[in-house]
Each structure stands twice: as structure tokens, then as C-alpha cells.
Amino acid sequence: MTTLFDKIWAAHAVARNEAGDDLVYIDRHLVQEVSSPQAFASMKASGHVLRSAARHIAVQDHNVPTTADRLTHIASPESAEQIATLRRNTQATGMRLLDLDHPLQGIVHVIAPELGYVLPGSTVVCGDSHSATLGALGALAWGIGTSEVAHVMSTQSLWMRKPRTLGIEISGALGPGVYAKDLALALIHHTGTSGGAGYGTEYVGPTVSGLSMEARMTLCNMTIEAGSRFGLVAPDATTVAYLRERVQGAAREHFEQAVQAWAALRTDDPADFDRRVVFDAASVSPRVTWGTMPSDSAVFSGRVGDGAAPADEAERRRLEASLAYMGLQSGQALSSVPIDVVFIGSCTNGRLEDLRAAAAVAHGRRVASGVRALVVPGSGSVKRAAEAEGLAQVFLDAGFEWREPGCSMCIGMNGDSLAPGQRSASTSNRNFENRQGQGGRTHLMSPAAAAASAVRGKLTDPREFLS
Numbered sequence: 360m361t362t363l364f365d366k367i368w369a370a371h372a373v374a375r376n377e378a379g380d381d382l383v384y385i386d387r388h389l390v391q392e393v394s395s396p397q398a399f400a401s402m403k404a405s406g407h408v409l410r411s412a413a414r415h416i417a418v419q420d421h422n423v424p425t426t427a428d429r430l431t432h433i434a435s436p437e438s439a440e441q442i443a444t445l446r447r448n449t450q451a452t453g454m455r456l457l458d459l460d461h462p463l464q465g466i467v468h469v470i471a472p473e474l475g476y477v478l479p480g481s482t483v484v485c486g487d488s489h490s491a492t493l494g495a496l497g498a499l500a501w502g503i504g505t506s507e508v509a510h511v512m513s514t515q516s517l518w519m520r521k522p523r524t525l526g527i528e529i530s531g532a533l534g535p536g537v538y539a540k541d542l543a544l545a546l547i548h549h550t551g552t553s554g555g556a557g558y559g560t561e562y563v564g565p566t567v568s569g570l571s572m573e574a575r576m577t578l579c580n581m582t583i584e585a586g587s588r589f590g591l592v593a594p595d596a597t598t599v600a601y602l603r604e605r606v607q608g609a610a611r612e613h614f615e616q617a618v619q620a621w622a623a624l625r626t627d628d629p630a631d632f633d634r635r636v637v638f639d640a641a642s643v644s645p646r647v648t649w650g651t652m653p654s655d656s657a658v659f660s661g662r663v664g665d666g667a668a669p670a671d672e673a674e675r676r677r678l679e680a681s682l683a684y685m686g687l688q689s690g691q692a693l694s695s696v697p698i699d700v701v702f703i704g705s706c707t708n709g710r711l712e713d714l715r716a717a718a719a720v721a722h723g724r725r726v727a728s729g730v731r732a733l734v735v736p737g738s739g740s741v742k743r744a745a746e747a748e749g750l751a752q753v754f755l756d757a758g759f760e761w762r763e764p765g766c767s768m769c770i771g772m773n774g775d776s777l778a779p780g781q782r783s784a785s786t787s788n789r790n791f792e793n794r795q796g797q798g799g800r801t802h803l804m805s806p807a808a809a810a811a812s813a814v815r816g817k818l819t820d821p822r823e824f825l826s
């Protein structure tokens with residue numbers, strides 16, 4: 360009797376040192392241009408080589424312009440340099456690269472599942488904190504630091520202290536206009552930004568089983584915002600159906616056999632978790648953040664500060680600084696807050712279902728005057744699919760910009776950023792100070808809510824547009 364986390368860990372731990380850390384075998388590694396330059400350099404400096412090139416895929420995502428002329432024009436020299444460096448490093452080591460001109464290029468956490476690259480029961484790492492997104496496929500997937508990236512490239516393994524396990528058991532149906540993003544924001548509000556620290560999180564229960572693959576990715580993506588590096592969902596029929604269409608190579612040949620083996624990949628008894636949190640999804644309404652931590656959220660009919668008294672003096676000071684940064688008053692009605700920019704995209708909410716939810720609201724409506732609204736698909740595949748089913752046209756007709764894939768305004772490294780003091784409605788995952796641009800103010804929400812906010816020009820509950 361053991362948890363899914365323990366089973367996958369045990370299948371990959373090949374040795375234990377005196378300190379109690381395990382040497383964990385890494386099945387797959389994803390590489391992006393921001394966290395890899397030093398890793399390639401230190402691998403080279405120590406005379407190591409890429410041990411198993413086929414187990415790594417690199418992609419350009421954070422720095423890529425989302426403008427149509429991006430193959431010939433990259434305005435920022437720093438961005439151009441990081442992109443060129445990854446190109447050089449992958450050529451030198453024989454690592455596969457999805458470059459700017461590749462039809463499958465996109466945000467690393469969006470493309471990996473699309474490629475059928477992440478399989479249930481496997482270990483997957485990436486030098487990026489949102490790697491737990493891939494745990495939605497029943498894999499142990501987590502973000503690592505640059506020195507660990509070098510270690511994985513040269514040894515295909517990592518020393519790791521096994522975390523304790525946290526089971527988040529979710530039951531109850533999500534209401535109309537309520538999405539996995541709202542569930543994630545509600546959970547982070549409930550547990551706090553460090554509630555999951557030291558734990559590997561598995562999401563279980565009927566609500567999770569009922570979520571689509573993409574919604575599971577949204578949920579797992581935000582696990583790190585509650586402090587846990589691992590977010591996991593056991594594979595089931597939904598996972599198998601998703602992978603059946605996508606796996607390639609040897610995994611395709613042995614697919615039916617693998618499906619049988621995956622049946623054992625589940626937590627035998629929730630009592631096996633080191634800690635359990637029980638959560639009712641039916642109680643969740645569309646949410647929006649008002650502060651500078653992802654836990655600072657409330658329902659759209661709520662107020663800045665959410666009416667809760669700060670727990671202590673340090674928290675009172677944090678809230679004060681946070682509201683000063685956000686240019687908001689405690690107690691102000693959230694639905695009265697005007698916005699300047701709308702960003703629909705990111706590894707949290709840049710997949711096809713997200714764009715469908717936003718387009719359903721945008722359809723036949725117009726972005727409010729004075730508001731700039733961008734839709735940035737998470738990958739080339741998402742972009743083409745959205746164009747084929749008419750979503751791109753819906754956005755264009757409504758006055759949104761329709762961009763090339765990448766991280767874009769989620770982090771503002773590629774030239775898409777907020778100006779100082781500008782306020783955004785954003786479907787990304789972090790509302791930290793300066794995250795979307797120096798002095799920019801971020802309100803996190805679901806894609807439908809972001810589209811509703813674009814139309815009204817202020818923070819808006821998407822249910823206002825549901826007929």
C-alpha cells in the first residue's frame with residue numbers, strides 16, 4: 360500500500376547516499392534558453408558530454424518575440440543572444456531543438472505533452488519552476504536549478520531528498536464559468552503560498568477525474584505557487600485517450616502493453632498520504648487576484664484585501680506594500696477596478712480549451728476602447744488548431760491581437776510587457792511585483808474572465824456573459 364508518488368520514485372531511485380538523498384534516474388529532460396546557458400558551459404568546462412541526447416528536447420520560448428516578423432527581427436540584444444546560445448549549444452551537443460521557425464515551437468510545458476513526450480510513471484525535469492504541469496500525465500515532473508540541469512545532461516540522474524506526500528482530495532462539480540484556474544487560485548488561497556513546501560502533491564477525487572487533460576495541466580501548473588514542486592494526477596482513461604493520439608516511436612509500438620502497466624499507477628489508499636487536504640470544488644466561484652502573491656485572491660464580487668484581518672504584523676506590512684504597489688485601497692470593490700491590458704496565454708492557460716473559453720466570451724463582442732488585448736497561443740500546434748476552428752478570427756473581430764507562440768507577457772522577457780503603472784487582466788500564474796514589466800500590476804484570472812474583463816474594460820466575472 361503506497362502512493363503513486365512513492366511508486367514512481369521507488370522505480371527510479373537507484374542509490375541512496377549517507378545524507379539520505381536518493382540518486383533518481385531521469386527519463387526525460389526539457390531545456391529552454393533561459394536556464395540552460397550556464398549548464399551547457401559548466402558541462403563543457405568539466406569535460407563532460409551529453410550522456411543520452413535522445414532523452415532531451417530543447418525549445419526557445421521565454422525570449423521569442425510574438426510578432427509576425429520574429430524570424431528576421433529580435434529587438435532585444437539579450438533575447439537574441441540567449442536564443443543564439445541555445446542554438447549553438449544544441450548543435451554542439453546533438454540535442455534536438457525546436458527553434459523559432461519550427462511548427463511545433465511553443466512554451467516548454469505546453470509542447471512536451473503535445474509531442475507525446477511525457478509518459479505516465481516516468482520522471483521528467485526541466486530548469487523551470489512550472490514543470491509540475493507535466494505531472495498531469497501521471498509523471499513525476501519537477502523544476503530544477505541550473506547546476507542540476509548540468510548534472511542531468513551529463514549523468515541522466517539527480518540527487519534528491521524524497522519529499523513527503525500531500526494528497527489534495529477534491530470533490531464537487533465546478534459550476535458554469537468556473538474553471539481549473541479558479542480551483543487552483545482557491546486552493547492556493549486556502550493553503551497559502553508555502554502550504555505545499557516539502558511535499559509532492561497528488562490531486563485525487565472525482566472532480567480531478569472529471570477534468571480534461573488540459574484542465575489537469577492548469578491545476579498541476581500552479582502547484583509551485585503553493586510551494587510544492589510536484590503536482591501529480593494518476594493516469595486514467597482520459598490520459599490514455601490523450602496519449603494514444605500523440606505518442607511516437609517505441610512508445611507507440613508498445614502502447615497497449617503500457618496502458619496495462621499504467622493501471623497500477625495510482626495511490627492505493629488516501630490514508631497513505633503524509634498529509635491530506637479535502638476540498639469542495641462546488642464552493643469555488645470565479646476568482647481574481649488583487650495583491651502581489653498568487654494567494655491574494657477573492658471572488659469577483661469581493662473586495663481588495665478579501666476582508667480578512669492580517670495574521671500578524673509582518674503580514675500587515677506585506678499587504679500594505681502590496682496594495683501600494685497595486686495602486687488599490689483595502690476594501691475597494693474588485694468589480695470597479697479598470698484595466699489597461701489583457702493577456703491570454705502562458706503555460707497555465709495558453710492551450711486550446713483556454714482559447715475556446717475566452718473566444719466563447721469574446722464572440723460577437725468588442726474589446727473596450729482604450730484596452731489593449733493580446734492572445735498568445737501556447738504553441739504552434741495550439742495556434743494552428745485555433746485558427747482552423749475559427750477562434751483566431753473571433754479574437755481578431757473582437758479587437759484582440761493574435762500572436763505567435765511563446766511565454767510573452769507572462770514574464771515580459773520578449774518585449775511584450777506592461778508599462779509602469781499599467782494594470783493587466785492576465786491568465787498567467789504569477790502576480791509578483793514587476794513580473795509583467797517594471798511597475799506593471801497583474802490580476803490573475805481564468806481565460807473566460809480575462810476575455811470578459813477585456814470587453815468591459817474592468818475586472819469582470821465571466822458569468823456575466825454566460826447565457
Ligand SMILES: CC(C)[C@H](C(=O)O)[C@@H](O)C(=O)O
Nearest residue numbers: 393394421486487488489770
Ligand atoms: C525563466 C524561468 C527559469 C522561470 C521559471 O523557473 O519558472 C520562468 O519560467 C517563470 O515562470 O518564472
Ligand code: SF4
Nearest residue numbers: 489705706766769770
Ligand atoms: S509561460 Fe510563464 S510561467 Fe510558463 S514557463 Fe513561460 S514564463 Fe514561466
